[in-house]
Amino acid sequence: MTFAEAGGGLALDAPPFRLERLGIVMAPLPGEPWELEGVLNPASARGRDGELYLFPRMVARGNYSRIGRARVLFDEGGKPSGVERLGVVLEPDEAWEKNSVTGGVEDPRITFVASLDSYLMTYAAYGPLGPRIGLAVSRDLGTWERLGPMSFVYEPSLRTDLNLYPNKDAMFFPEPVPGPDGKPSYAMLHRPMWNLSWISPDAGAPLPAGVSDPRPSIWVSFVPADAVAGDLRALTRLAQHRQVAQPQYPWERTKIGGGTPPIRVREGWLIVYHGVTARMDVHPGPLDPVRYVAGAIVLDPEDVSRVLSRSEVPLLQPETKEEREGTVPNVVFPTAIDVRDGGEADVFYGMADFRIGAARIRRIT
Secondary structure, three states: OOEEOOOOOOOOOOOOEEEEEEEEEEOOOOOOHHHOOEEEEEEEEEOOOOOEEEEEEEEEOOOEEEEEEEEEEEOOOOOEEEEEEEEEEEOOOOHHHEOOOOEEEEEEEEEEEHHHOEEEEEEEEEEOOEEEEEEEEEOOOOOOEEEEEOEEOOEHHHOEOHHHOOEEEEEEOOOOEEOOOOOEEEEEEEEEOOOOOOOOOOOOOOOOOOOOOOOOOEEEEEEEHHHHOOOHHHHHEEEEEEEEEOOOOHHHOOEEEOOOOOEEEOOEEEEEEEEEEEOOOOOOOOOOOEEEEEEEEEEEOOEEEEEEEEEOOOOEOOOOHHHHOOOOOOEEEEEEEEEOOOOOEEEEEEEOOOEEEEEEEEEOO
């Protein structure tokens, strides 16, 4: 992978990264109805006991999703090799997590925020108006309290209400960062989708002011840290929305979205994200034929809406049978990262929307 100049800023003279596959970590358990249509797209977090836990999306018949919990097992070489299942931590119990056909709590990301001594889980709640972002909090990774659906303060400069749009692929930074007003803030990356024609043929795709490209892209919004000090529920009310990155390269020409929660590297904040292209050379099925791949992006620590560098070519793309064949073929979808000693980290990703794989990220130089 190489990094290129992007976002109008100067490119970093940053060492490039590579991802090396480690293999399958979790697959549906035969005979388990809650996993009938796959286990995929997990969050991860280190518990206070030092153990690594995965929080997979578990899909039952009818695309009904729950969020589970599993302890990661490692082989003698330190590679993740399997899991011990520990049950379910979140079900689609709320009205805003269900619709008339099905429902789901999907694709979680977890960030431990030391200044709050709490784990924050963002997830996609598939409710009456499509996906929107939910937030839950935990002290121990076992018991989770919903703080509610995320809402977005109206910004006159955008001339639209972000609460109108479906949204997903959300994740928090692990510490306060400078907000656009210079105040220390908790920041959340997210991915709004502008096309509302699925709700009403007359709705179309009303774009925010200043946005000319309708393709889904990565945004960031903020909550002042002092507002959260007295009430964690303040995290659900976000403001000062900024676009971070749009599709740029051929491998992400359809859309992009956030992947793993940000981790601090010497150049800035590193995120392994996903890019999507439509695949017109395969036979259409019940879902539009697509291809998901993974790349890396580095954000400015002084202004997290500013891209310092990003992948010109994918770090990881569907190549193995498990990545090419599944519920949705040709998908690698990074959602979790576990930092290791020695400048490495393990990335966990969905494989064809059916299994969970792991890959190790390293610097090439």
